[in-house]
Amino acid sequence: MVPEEAVIRSGTRDLVVLEREPGTFQVAGVTLGVSGNGVWEVREGVEEGDVVVVSAQFLIDSESNLTEAIRKLESDL
Secondary structure, three states: OEEHHHOEEOOOOEEEEEEEEOOEEEEEEEEEEEEEOOEEEEEEOOOOOOEEOOOOHHHOOOHHHHHHHHHHHHHOO
C-alpha cells in the first residue's frame, strides 16, 4: 500500500518515484489494485522495503512537466 499522493497517474500509466539512496531516485511503473482510505494497493512495481516518495508530486502539474520530470529522473540512472 502507498499513499494516494505518492501515485502519479498520467492517464496512460501509473508511476511512483522511489528513493534508492539519499538523493538518488528512480521512476517505477506500478500496477494498482483497489484504493480507499487515502491509500492505493500496489500489485506490481514496488517491493517491500522500497522507499516511496510521497511529497513533491505537486511540482508536476501537467503532462509535459510529467514527461520532462520522468526523462530527467531516468537519465540519472
